[in-house]
Amino acid sequence: MDLKIQSNTVLMIRRLLDRASPVKPCVEFSPSKPEPGSDDTRYFPRTTPEDAGIPPRLVEKILCALRDDPSSELHTLMILRGGQVAFELECGAYRFDTPAQVHSLSKSVTAMGVGLAISEGLLSLDDRAVDFFPGRLNPLSYITHKDITVRSLLTMSSGVAFSETGAITSSDWVRDFFESEIRSEPGLKFAYNSMNSYILSEIVRSVTGMTLGEYLHQRLFLPLGITAWAWETSPTGAEKGGWGLYLRPEDMAKLGVLWLDGGRWEGEQILPREWVREASIQRMRTPKKYGSFNYGYHIWIARDGSCTLFNGMFGQNVFMFPKNDIVVVTTGGNGETFQQGVLYKAVVDAFSPILPPERVKCSDADHKRLERIVAGFKRIPRGHCEDAIEGGREAFADALDGAEYVIVSSTRSVGLLPLITQAVQNNFSSQITGLSFKINRDDEGTRSVTVSFGYDGADGGDVDFTFEAGCRGYEYGSLEFGGEVYMTGALAVFTSDEDDNPVLVIHLYFPELSNRRIIRLYPSHKFVDAEGRVRFGSVRAEFDEVPGTEFIARVVTSVLGDIPLGSVFDLIRPKDNTDIIEYTIRRAFRPQVRFTLKQLAADVPDEDDEDDR
Numbered sequence: 001m002d003l004k005i006q007s008n009t010v011l012m013i014r015r016l017l018d019r020a021s022p023v024k025p026c027v028e029f030s031p032s033k034p035e036p037g038s039d040d041t042r043y044f045p046r047t048t049p050e051d052a053g054i055p056p057r058l059v060e061k062i063l064c065a066l067r068d069d070p071s072s073e074l075h076t077l078m079i080l081r082g083g084q085v086a087f088e089l090e091c092g093a094y095r096f097d098t099p100a101q102v103h104s105l106s107k108s109v110t111a112m113g114v115g116l117a118i119s120e121g122l123l124s125l126d127d128r129a130v131d132f133f134p135g136r137l138n139p140l141s142y143i144t145h146k147d148i149t150v151r152s153l154l155t156m157s158s159g160v161a162f163s164e165t166g167a168i169t170s171s172d173w174v175r176d177f178f179e180s181e182i183r184s185e186p187g188l189k190f191a192y193n194s195m196n197s198y199i200l201s202e203i204v205r206s207v208t209g210m211t212l213g214e215y216l217h218q219r220l221f222l223p224l225g226i227t228a229w230a231w232e233t234s235p236t237g238a239e240k241g242g243w244g245l246y247l248r249p250e251d252m253a254k255l256g257v258l259w260l261d262g263g264r265w266e267g268e269q270i271l272p273r274e275w276v277r278e279a280s281i282q283r284m285r286t287p288k289k290y291g292s293f294n295y296g297y298h299i300w301i302a303r304d305g306s307c308t309l310f311n312g313m314f315g316q317n318v319f320m321f322p323k324n325d326i327v328v329v330t331t332g333g334n335g336e337t338f339q340q341g342v343l344y345k346a347v348v349d350a351f352s353p354i355l356p357p358e359r360v361k362c363s364d365a366d367h368k369r370l371e372r373i374v375a376g377f378k379r380i381p382r383g384h385c386e387d388a389i390e391g392g393r394e395a396f397a398d399a400l401d402g403a404e405y406v407i408v409s410s411t412r413s414v415g416l417l418p419l420i421t422q423a424v425q426n427n428f429s430s431q432i433t434g435l436s437f438k439i440n441r442d443d444e445g446t447r448s449v450t451v452s453f454g455y456d457g458a459d460g461g462d463v464d465f466t467f468e469a470g471c472r473g474y475e476y477g478s479l480e481f482g483g484e485v486y487m488t489g490a491l492a493v494f495t496s497d498e499d500d501n502p503v504l505v506i507h508l509y510f511p512e513l514s515n516r517r518i519i520r521l522y523p524s525h526k527f528v529d530a531e532g533r534v535r536f537g538s539v540r541a542e543f544d545e546v547p548g549t550e551f552i553a554r555v556v557t558s559v560l561g562d563i564p565l566g567s568v569f570d571l572i573r574p575k576d577n578t579d580i581i582e583y584t585i586r587r588a589f590r591p592q593v594r595f596t597l598k599q600l601a602a603d604v605p606d607e608d609d610e611d612d613r
Helices: 003-016 056-067 106-120 148-152 173-179 194-208 214-223 249-260 273-281 344-353 366-379 394-398 419-425 549-562 565-569 580-587 598-603
Strands: 075-083 084-089 245-247 294-295 300-302 308-312 316-321 326-332 404-407 434-442 444-457 464-469 477-481 484-495 502-509 515-527 534-546 592-597
Touching: 003 075, 056 075, 056 344, 056 366, 084 366, 106 148, 106 214, 106 245, 106 249, 106 273, 106 366, 148 194, 173 194, 194 214, 214 444, 245 580, 245 592, 249 308, 249 316, 249 326, 316 344, 326 344, 366 534, 394 434, 394 444, 394 484, 394 515, 394 534, 404 598, 434 592, 444 484, 444 502, 464 477, 464 502, 502 598, 592 598
Parallel strands: 464 484
Antiparallel strands: 075 084, 075 326, 294 300, 300 308, 308 316, 316 326, 404 434, 404 592, 434 444, 444 464, 477 484, 484 502, 502 515, 515 534, 534 592
């Protein structure tokens, strides 16, 4: 790893793991996330699995595999055959009308832009990458990196060390890419690196005079009727290429159907047929950690040849099975970086064998069994707190209604945005200051809880992040962090822990993202105030996120590579019989903060978080 990248990586990880003060980004923050959008139009006709020739038991088998796997978190699922949607499912607060971040699935779309530019004679696979940046690079880079071609970028074989890790600590990704060391001769060895895709985005901008997004909007998105899309940009204004694209599941499905039909759409050749064929040929064998897929031109190809795949981490996928004319679209938050989890095996096992082309028979029992499984994915969490507080949920809600709390913890830098998202977006939270509640009721009782977290603003003023969490279903809204607006869907569950202590669990979803927050609030020290109201004197808040600490530990360990651990973890005092990495990551990604009732705050000294030690 380059000394510069290593130094910046160490600095960023240390800042992320030290939660006593706000994270200071390595590069100046500039909003890059697009405004939330939505589109409820449906292009594909709907049918049933049996009418499409898909036995319902295959769908059932996939869902059962995901249900029984603790690490799987499905957001949406769509199965198409012959250009018809045979099955679709929305889970939690996730909706088909919301364009969601597809992560590295963006790479396959970037490759479509490259294929279009090649077909127009604007570049070729054997063009040298440095030639697209005249005068923009260090003169030495034109010599040291001269063997990197468009082809080696597409096949993840550039050999360049500068990766996503370096990108979050850099303001000029092109310069740093071409100044980074080359670990292996270009074109020979597969080494997955999103910055290869970013350089392709910059190359498309160089040869077309348009950004990659503008270019694809005219030649791909508009012909397919894809209007609700967005793409995050780098500090220099180019689409990120390897990530940052937002698409609806319906529009992901359009790309899959287009690809299965050799680039044709409604009788018109949108993508060059030759490019679709060439991109779908195995170009690089990949290590086992990438699952049962090899690599083409920014496309994954099943080792057994049964399907091709557009893939993004956490479970963003478009599977294409040409022999069965089947496209499977998934979005999720499953804690997997690549296609090595339960989801991939379940889908490939279901649709690799040849299926009958005609309608299949199924019984009422088949229908009812599938309906029961689907209902489980749609079920709204319910709590039970009758044994935790006399009067149950309504008394619990009464004790919180109108209550204001101030922080008394040493751990203060905790954000509502999942920390993974904060790091990727370079959009970090300031210091938390307080917490308050408002209970919203109707004729049936408590309908929702309005939760407000107070923070120190960047300009020294106070900022409130307020959202409504429904008690019977998800309440949708939005929150703004540093000028970036995020759609939210929130649920509040009044429940109790294993010791029958009251707990308010807030499920805070961000429907555009793969990551979500779970905030567990543990009120205690119940008393009757001067006005005769029951109050809780303090609240302990535990912030968790999904995907959780197991996934984060794997990523941090992988990113560290050959960096001496001491340089990263010496900020944190280790504990007896506790693994330092596990301890430090848990402390950062599952922080706990304590609040006291505002009217009692003068009598409570600042305290450390004993649960964090």
